[in-house]
Amino acid sequence: MQQRKRIMLVEDTASHRKLYSSWLRIGGYDPHVLDDERTVQKAAEEVRPAAIIVDIRLPNVSGLDVIEALKTDTRTRAIPVMALTVLDSASDRRACLDAGADVFVTKPDRIATFLDRIAALLD
Template sequence: MAKRILVVEDNDLNRKLFTDVLRASGMEVEPIADGNAVLGAARSFAPDLVIMDIQLAEVSGIDLILAIKEDASLRAIPILAVTAYAGKGDEDRIRDAGAEGYLAKPVSIGPFMQAVKALLPDSNTDSAAEQ
């Protein structure tokens, strides 16, 4: 069964890139541009992973991470924060909010997919290649 990923990104180009790369890897993707729609989309789509932009137009990605982690039906979903915020202390702040993963933009496809696969539950990420 395909892994389900909710991509929260208000930049059209980044959202399309993430969605295309994930779909090409056989994943089911629900792209969301509007931060206000995230909680409803997460409840209805039931993703295995949320990829969260931090700098959204309508609402802070950090606030959305906190809201997801406070919701009993969503809190177990891992979150990968992808952000242009790469200043001192930003990663700590984002992880303290509840994000299990963090990538600074610009993002390269290899590290992006590595981070995604590392956070997916029951993910068998090339374990034979690591031996």
């Protein structure tokens, strides 16, 4: 049996953590959920997830700063990152991609689309 790929989810809203982690399990992934973005770098180094999903609007540190830190650190640079946000303007998309996100996804998403984007991120 193939081991499930671990996906780290960084999300401060409890209902969103529950929703997206359940979608990841349905998709055959092993979600590693963080509710505090200040622990992402250390957790990413320890857990070595296949990909990281980062909410952009976080209470303590901007998701953009989280992504930028992940992508500038040699230990986590190669981990694909999905920016997940309610923000939907062209400038929001550009800011996420400029910070280093590999994929930009707007909430709310549909499960099939979400899982397709995770699969593409891992390819």
